[in-house]
Amino acid sequence: MKPAPLVLDHVQITRPGRPALPGAVVMANGQITWIGRGEAPASALPPRAVRIDCEGGALMPGFVDAHCHPLALGAALTAADCRPAAARSIPEIQRQLALWAAASPNARHVRGFGYDELLLHERRHPNRHDLDVAVRDRPVVLTHGSGHALVLNTAGLRAAGITESADEPARGFIDREAETGAPSGLLLEMGSHVSRRLGRPTDGEVRRYASAASEALTLLGVTSVVDAGPSNDVSRFELWAELRKDQTFQPRLTVMQAPGSQIPEAEIFRLAAWVDAGPAKIVLIRGENGGLIPTPAELDEMVASALAAGPGVAVHAVEAESILMVCRVFEEARSRLDPRLLLTPAHRRIEHAAEATPEVCAAIKRCGATVVSQPGFIYGRGDRYLAAVDAGGWPVDHLYPLRTLLDQGIPVMFGSDAPYGPVSPLEAIYGAVTRTSASGRPVGRSQAIGTTEALVRSVNNSSPLRAGSPCDLVVLSEDPQSVQPERLRDITVRLTIIAGEIVWGQ
Ligand SMILES: [Zn+2]
Structure with missing residues (x-):
């Protein structure tokens, strides 16, 4: 069913780097049909239009999340909340899991999400014995806030076939108890291995996860999402x-x-009204023996064939050494491949590029890649980064170094990496502009960027606010460019509109 034509009266039309204009917008058939200062003239009003008085709210293009894991987000939102704000110690995690288990007697396994060992009172990962105290009769899967570690209880280890004699899968690591050699419950990079063994989510579960993620995203003003699953x-x-x-x-x-x-081209064309095919996603991580997987030669081959198959390639690279390896491979591709296959810099993406000194940024610049950064981590995980620095972690002045990336003229887009980072684009903008953690501590202030610089990397710049543009819009309580940076997180989303339809708000 087509949404009714809409008129938003009394909006402040935001403009990058300039003061907002008081005006109105009219939309019909999923497009802006009129936008301008003051009131819409009678001739611009379609019949049967629904009029909404926005009382001075700020009209902007909708937010784009260029790197998200929507199904994992939905799973996290429906799991026991074990994030640092909800569970600060192992007994608190046990309580959250036990409560969730009691409320979900029919769930096949008990799911918890979001703990961070560095921010727990005990400053260690929970183990299977800790989880057995909470739930013994069903598998428990407790996922780390980064998604890179899991803890299973004894029933979970048994169900996943992770026994004393089990071998590690290719990219995974099974932590073992020093005295007995038995698995401790902690598993690294084994999420997909465990979910295969415990049974993938049912159709009903997938639907519930998708709907929970959709609600969380739309109420925060996100109108476009990239699923960065590998x-x-x-x-x-x-x-x-x-x-x-x-x-x-x-x-x-x-x-x-x-x-x-x-994905076969015929399917991409057939389903184009609903979903788009994105770049190939390659994950570059450190293997058990300390080397990077895939190797440079393998990555070279993977990038070349991904670019040949189209459209583009996105490589997950966090550490300096991995970023440099991607840069070398991208440079090689530029010198060797048909330039038509390279498309634009937005089609050669480095996801995260977290640990980047000015030299690493210079290599990114040379290879002509786009960085998809997660400034939400500065806010959401800044306290973890600061805790890690004391233990030899990467210095925060070169962590997600937005100022350096922009100064070197490198194209940057923002993504949340939710559920591993905060979903809210305004929290990401706050992180980029203030470089302040959730507890209020500075996280590499020299890398702060301006609100306008952050804003234009958070929205769809190909659909500006003008007649003929698609109606993916938000109305915020205030123009982010007009508030003090400390107040960015207080801005609320009043309306979210996708293809001319209100999906959140009145
Ligand atoms: Zn990711």
């Missing part, structure tokens, strides 16, 4: 199309593709 295949692509079609998931969606199993 293993999306054609069946996941079709599932997303279905979830978009029946409005279980409302933001527009681009799905990154598993390298080597690119």
Whole structure:
């Protein structure tokens, strides 16, 4: 069903780097049909338009989340809340898990999300014995806030077949008890291994996760999302199309593709109204023996074939050494491949580029890549980074170094990496502009950027506020450019509109 034409009266039309204009906007058939100062003239009003008085709210293009994990986000939102704000010690985690288990007697396993060992009172990961105290009769899967570690209880280890004699999967690590050699419960980089063994989520669960993620994103003003999953295949692509079609998931969606199993072009065309195919996603991580996986030669090959299959490639690289390796491979691709395959810098993405000194940034500049950064981490995980610096962690002045990236003229887009970072684009902007952690501590202030600089990297710049543009819009309580940086997080989202339809708000 087509949404009714809409007129938003008394909006402040935001403009990058300039004061907002008091005006109105008219939309019909998913497009802006009139926008301007003052009131819309009678001739611009379509019949049967719904009029909304926005009382001076700030009209902006909707937020784009260029790197998100929507199904994991939905799973996290529906799991026991074990994030530092909700559980500061192992007994508090035990309480959260026990409460969740009691409220979900039919769940196959008990799920918890978000703990951070550095921010727990005990400053260690929980182990299977800790989780057994909370729940003994069903598997418990407790996921670290970064997504890179899991803790299972004894029933969970048994169900996942992780026994004393079990071997590590290729990219994973099983932590063991020093005295007995038995698995301690802590597993690194084994999320997909464990979910395969414990049974993938059912259709009903997937639907619940998608709907929880959609609600969280739209109420924070996000109108477009990129699913940065590294293993999306054609069946996941079709599932997303279905979830978009029946409005279980409302933001527009681009799905990154598993390298080597690119989605057939016929399917991409058939489902184009609902979902877009994104770049191939390659994850570059440190293996057990300290080397990077894939190797430079393998990465070279993967990047070349991803660019040949199109559209583009996105490589997850966090540490300086991995970023430099991606830069070398991208430079090589530039010198060797047909320039037509390279498309634009936005099609050669480095995801995260977290640990980047000015020299690393210079290499990024040379290779012509786009960085997809997560300033939300500065706010959401800044306290963890500061705690890690004392233990030899990366210095925060070169962590997610936005100022250096922008000064060197490197294209930057923002993504939340939710659920591993905060979902809210305004919290990300706050992180970029104030470089302040959730507890209020400075996190590398020399890397702060301006509000306008942060804002233009958080919205869809290809749909500016003008007649003919698609109606993916938000109305905020205030123009972020007009408030003191400390108050950015207090701005609220009053309306979220996708394709001319109000998906959040009145
Ligand atoms: Zn990610």
